[in-house]
Amino acid sequence: MIMLYTELDSPLGQLLLTGLPSATAPGGTAIASLTVPGQRNAPVPGSDWRREPAAFAEAERQLADYFAGRAKEFRLEYAVTGTEFRRAVWDALDTVPYGTTTSYGELAARIGAPRAAVRAVGGAIGANPLLVLRPCHRVIGADGSLTGYAGGLDRKRTLLALEA
Secondary structure (H helix, E strand, O other), X not given: OOOEEEEEOOOOOOEEEEEEEOOOOHHHEEEEEEEOOOOOOOOOOOOOOEXXXXXXXXXXXXXXXXXXXXXXXXXXXXXXXXXHHHHHHHHHHOOOOOOOOXXXXXXXXXXXXXXXXXXXXXXXXXXXXXXXOOOHHHEEOOOOOOOOOOOOHHHHHHHHHHHO
C-alpha cells in the first residue's frame, strides 16, 4: 500500500503527517504518524510515497481547531503498529484528559504494569508515532517535572500551556 503524506505548519513548527488510504477513516486516510522536525525516529518520505495534502484535510482541520483552542480531542482513525505492551500504553495515553497531566508511574498502574515497568512505559511513550494526536505530552515526572518528549521539551511546554 502506498504511504501518503503531507506537511502542515503549526505552532510547533512544520508537522509531517503520514497515512494510509482507509474506507472507514474520516477523510479517507488513517493516520500512521505525526512528527516534528528533529524528532528521533521520525519517518522520512521515500521515493515511493505520494504527497497528497487533500487526503489529510480532516486531520488538518482537527489540528487547526486544537491549536486554536476550539477542540480538546481528535476523532481520527490511526494506522499504527506496535507490540501489545506499546499499544496498551498508547491506549492509556488516549484516556488522559485534555488539560491534565499524569505520571509515568500512574500510567503504568492504569495498564496493570508493576511500578518497576516505569522505564518500559517511558520507552513506549517515546515510541509513540502520533505526537499531539496521542497526548504523550501530558505525561510528566512523578515530582511534576517535565521529562522527555520526542518532539523536544520546548514543544511539550507549548502543548501543556495551550491546554492550561
